[in-house]
Amino acid sequence: DGGITQSPKYLFRxxxxxxxxxxxxxxNHDAMYWYRQDPGQGLRLIYYSQIxxxxxxxxxxxxxxxxxxxxxxxxxxxxxxxxxxTAFYLCASSISRGGQETQYFGPGTRLLVL
Amino acid sequence: AQSVTQLDSQVxxxxxxxxxxxxxxxxxxxxYLFWYVQYPNQGLQLLLKYLSGSTLxxxxxxxxxxxxxxxxxxxxxxxxxHISDTAEYFCAVSDxxxxxxxxxxxxxxxxxxx
Numbered sequence: 001d002g003g004i005t006q007s008p009k010y011l012f013r014x015x016x017x018x019x020x021x022x023x024x025x026x027x028n029h030d031a032m033y034w035y036r037q038d039p040g041q042g043l044r045l046i047y048y049s050q051i052x053x054x055x056x057x058x059x060x061x062x063x064x065x066x067x068x069x070x071x072x073x074x075x076x077x078x079x080x081x082x083x084x085x086t087a088f089y090l091c092a093s094s095i096s097r098g099g100q101e102t103q104y105f106g107p108g109t110r111l112l113v114l
Numbered sequence: 115a116q117s118v119t120q121l122d123s124q125v126x127x128x129x130x131x132x133x134x135x136x137x138x139x140x141x142x143x144x145x146y147l148f149w150y151v152q153y154p155n156q157g158l159q160l161l162l163k164y165l166s167g168s169t170l171x172x173x174x175x176x177x178x179x180x181x182x183x184x185x186x187x188x189x190x191x192x193x194x195x196h197i198s199d200t201a202e203y204f205c206a207v208s209d210x211x212x213x214x215x216x217x218x219x220x221x222x223x224x225x226x227x228x
Binding site: 004031033040041043044045048058090092094098100101102103104105106107108110 | 150
């Protein structure tokens with residue numbers, strides 16, 4: 001059963017703490033993406049990766065970091081430098097980097113600050 | 115750079131009535147156009163996309179959209195809605211050149227009343 005899994009479903013962060021959101025795909029897709037969703041603002045791109053060991057900043061990368069050591073995995077770390085991390089985080093993948101490709105989304109992780 | 119404007123943040127409709135969700139975009143280059151649907155606390159699912167060719171695009175669940183280049187619009191329509199269509203709908207664009215970086219609109223919440 002192919003798809004994208006994100007874990008955990010809910011995550012709580014304390015002040016000054018780094019937290020890591022997991023994203024795994026078994027679709028054999030080359031490209032992966034991280035988006036942040038806030039109410040009334042749609043989705044905004046945080047980071048994307050077109051190939052293993054390579055990634056680029058999106059529109060709102062400050063306070064976040066990523067790695068792409070394996071094709072199927074693209075974890076996102078929300079660092080203590082991100083002052084307003086409360087949001088719904090969505091991971092996506094596409095078969096290639098072409099603009100026409102459909103992005104497939106995971107179920108999301110909701111991050112809350114304690 | 116591209117931008118997307120969804121003209122209605124909320125659209126209430128009675129069951130079996132027709133609906134149109136409006137989307138306008140701005141771009142200095144040619145774009146691909148997408149509509150995604152998001153059910154509560156879930157990821158996004160592709161409804162339809164316009165890449166080239168016929169300007170009327172048919173998607174899943176009986177939805178269709180029409181690309182109007184002169185008006186830079188890509189409105190989504192359904193002739194008769196069902197309770198199960200209650201969801202948030204996002205319009206998005208991507209540059210036809212280079213990596214696929216989706217730019218999303220703010221979303222339209224469609225509520226179907228019995």
